[in-house]
Amino acid sequence: MINEYKNIKVIGFDADDTLWVNETYFREAEEKIQRLLSDYETPNKIDQELFKMEMKNLPIYGYGVKAFILSMVEVALELSNYNISNKTIEAILNIGKDMLEKPVELLDGVEEVLSDLSKKYRLILATKGDLLDQERKLQKSGLTKYFHHIEVLSDKRERNYSNLLNHLDIKPTEFLMIGNSLKSDILPLVNIKAHAIHIPFHTTWVHEQVSKKETNGKIYKTIGSLKELINLLN
Structure with a gap:
């Protein structure tokens, strides 16, 4: 020793x-939400806005997948000027649920x-x-x-x-x-x-x-x- x-x-x-493994699943989720919101912004802009939202929410929600889900929903609402469909919101929630159900x-x-x-x-x-x-x-x-x-x-x-x-x-x-x-x-x-x-x-x-x-x-x-x-x- x-x-x-x-x-x-x-x-x-x-x-x-x-x-x-953990962070890999967050990167995969980010790619999925970029595709979901592709009608509203570029992948790079979506990524930037999501990170800003996470930092804004960190003192309120803390760390973890659930906080990430809430930040994804808020970003979708803002970038779509609150025109995002219920179906897309459901798809975002399912991204989060999938993360929570990942095998270890x-x-x-x-x-x-x-x-x-x-x-x-x-x-x-x-x-x-x-x-x-x-x-x-x-x-x-x-x-x-x-x-x-x-x-x-x-x-x-x-x-x-x-x-x-x-x-x-x-x-x-x-x-x-x-x-x-x-x-x-x-x-x-x-x-x-x-x-x-x-x-x-x-x-x-x-x-x-x-x-x-x-x-x-x-x-x-x-x-x-x-x-x-x-x-x-x-």
């Missing part, structure tokens, strides 16, 4: 795009890694989004047995993690977070003096992207896959 991780007692895992597709090596690390560390799941949806995905994943604690956070900022660590009764130096988002899973932990390992996913929501300036001077490790954790931490 690398010496910097010798004091780790608890390892936290992000869920979406760290343990299972685990990323490569997830169960192997959790099984191995759970023998030595306390593992927790620390994710954000809609509570019901995240509980559903966790249940479908079959991974519940590996986690000592499961936390669905309203957001992933320094204060959220500090509260979580206080609840777990551990010091930041005893905690390691694993995730795909630099903004949500890595930088907040670095800022409170905890450890973090970044495992990039092939697509990242614009809201989760950060600039080089934001990562400059921040100390964290980036690896290519979850499987690398076994050698890194054993």
